[in-house]
Amino acid sequence: MHERITKFADIILPVALPNLFTYRVPSEWNERIISGIRVIVPFGKNKLYTGIVRAVHEKPPIGYEAKYLDSILDEIPIISEIQFKFWEWMALYYMCHIGEVMQAALPSGLKITSETKVILSEATKNKPDIKNLHINEYKIIEALIVKEILSLDEIAKIIAIKNPLAIVKRMVDKGFLLLYESIDEKYKPKLTTYLALNKLYQDETTLNELLNQLEKKAYKQMEIVMRFLQRRQMEIVKGHDKTTAYVKKKDIVGTDDTSAFNALVKKNVFDITEIDTGRFKLEIETNYQKVLNDEQQKALFEVKQNFSLKKHCLLHGLTGSGKTEVYLQLAADTIATGKQVLYLLPEIALTGQIIHRVQQKFGTRAGIYHSRMSNHERVEVWQNILNDCTSNELNERPHFDILVGARSSLFLPLHNVGLIIVDEEHDASYKQQDPSPRYHARDAAIYLAQLYNANILLGTATPSLETYYLAKQDKFGYVKLENRFGEAVLPHWQIIDTKEEERNKTMHQSFSEPLVNAINTAVSNHEQVILFQNRRGFSPYTECQECAWTPTCLNCDVSLTYHKTLHLLRCHYCGYSTKPHSECASCGSSHLQFKGLGTEKIEEEVEILFPTARVARLDLDTSRSRQAYNQLMNDFTEGNIDILIGTQMVTKGLDFDNVNVVGIINADQVLKFPDFRSHERAFQTLVQVSGRAGRKKKQGKVYLQTAQPYHPVIQFAMNNAIDALYEKELLERVQFHYPPFVRIIEFNILSPQRELTDEAAQLFTEALKAMFKDLVLGPQTPSVGRIKNQFLKRTILKVKKEWPYKKVREEISQLLHHFSQQNNFKKVKIQVDVDPV
């Protein structure tokens, strides 16, 4: 006889709470309960949550009675020990809870939570006693008679009450209703219906009898059977046995055949099987023809040399030098050794273009993962990675050797990573802003690579100062690709002084004479033009000509941007929108003017200045849906667009061969950011935008309009003097204590009242200063002091690199904990952002 063991499981739940939760395991599951599987557990009063088993042990918790697990969702772990280590590191480093990491890591299809459902009690069902009922109670019962089960949200709508729980509870007490918690599976496998001939009709005679019968009475049914037999013949030719040859239903049954088909089903002619076929193609033709040139070969060799020395590596390749080919070759070589590759890109750069190239090289062995995919697709990527080798003939799922994705693909359950590529390493969108964990995917990738003992390659034309510094210190290998691919050369820059143009009265609205001429020439030569203006909408603010009043958002301290296509004023922070004012709210004057330049305005000007050109705009507003975005990209690639106007979006991941002119409408905007990174950022943006020009044989041209033509950043960018700029920046960073010489931790203090925020920020900052002295800056009011009705103050701590970060973190955590205990600051939130960008 075995001794009866009682097991307990420590569970990670997707909630922002510091600890794990210990549950008791029903003894019949003692064998099944293992670290890394998902379970459903009761949590709080009556909710059910999906959690992940972190550890299994036999120590009953002290101080409380553990609840029982509700159910087990997986038989094999979906989270490996390496992934757990990664989660735990992330929670520590970025000072958040592990539950928040879980929230970020799992696609929502894998995290089911329960919903409260309402049904009628037996008594009410049999004999509705509707005397003396309140109108709302009556409405609920009436609705439940029609539709048996309702969720609380549905009830809220029916009786038009925000929180219906009180009413529902009362009715439960009176015996009208019953409540239960229901968990709906969010992921539905994609099933394909297959048909085989029922064994009744396997022999020729019965089959012929059937066909004869149908020919007379039901011609359409006979057609279906005939089509089936044809298809089946094809399968038999492929080597399938006659009795087991299945045919896809949709290959032989059209939409208008439904009733005929149903009749056949009734006659038991077919055996029907539903098979989980997945959402991804099983066959993609691979024909990747690019061959590395000498320089790329050399770079590849040097990168590998660094790897063999166990060194991470920065690939500094000018725009158009063909970094991607080097990545793909390196990936292929890694896969050849039996390891997996993770290829990270900024979300926005994950375009059809790059995906197409990866698929051309790796076919179905390339998995794609980003936020524009449906939930179902994301779950399937997870499943495909997890059950690498399912071998049902009809149920073959692709096997991934390389995963291309945005930052969240760091969390995919890969087991054998040999190489991580971080493309466009400098890109600020690698940093998650909200919600927590506010992690930097590049830095997290470096940590993850260590856990897997994998190589890591960071690639970019404009390295971040942090990475550049590491390379200069020889902590990173450094490989440069200097020449553009083929015969392309770097573009020629022309800097246009807009002040002088204005003096000479040669500006055509926002366009200087040289830029207008260049666009005209390009368009008449059938070359394409990209115009960069880093602001969406028509005009960023409205101003009263009499009293300078400006309409602002109700919920945020920002001016409202006018969107002409929608004819609305919109807040870019909270989405609030309102009709444009016809008169000033302050003085009543009707002299209101739209000020500033957005992409919509540029688009309008372009249409007037170049009436024959085909114009399109690429910004958040024109590319919200994946479809719209792909359409736009296609049109531009196919040459259906002459002039493309866009924000940041045009700088990322787009390689167009026919673009010869790039216009930067207003560089001053890029230069004036009030931030220690502004020069670095401006340089990166200018170089990246200019890189869109002249991809093939012809030298491209960059026209940059500015009021400060001698600004050093512009000079550095145009001369491609990256080392000079970076050396100068590094000197300033060292002198004024900024990254990469210190680690910045930013504290954002928020509350719904201005005074409360101010007071809390003041006290918090003082406490911080007591601990860290003059390395604390603040509290400051950020440029937007109120967002979504939350007043915001900011304090910055510069942590010296030589300090033990662990201790600093602990001290900060203690302080934050102490603060959250204070009653008068209950409404105050302090968000921590480690290494803000």
Added chain:
DNA sequence: AGCACGCCGACT
């Protein structure tokens, strides 16, 4: 962080 619960004030 959610979520339930309880108290209070406004409204019919």
Added chain:
DNA sequence: GTCGGCGTGCTC
């Protein structure tokens, strides 16, 4: 009585 708002306390 009914409902919403807000403060409080708890989650294995």
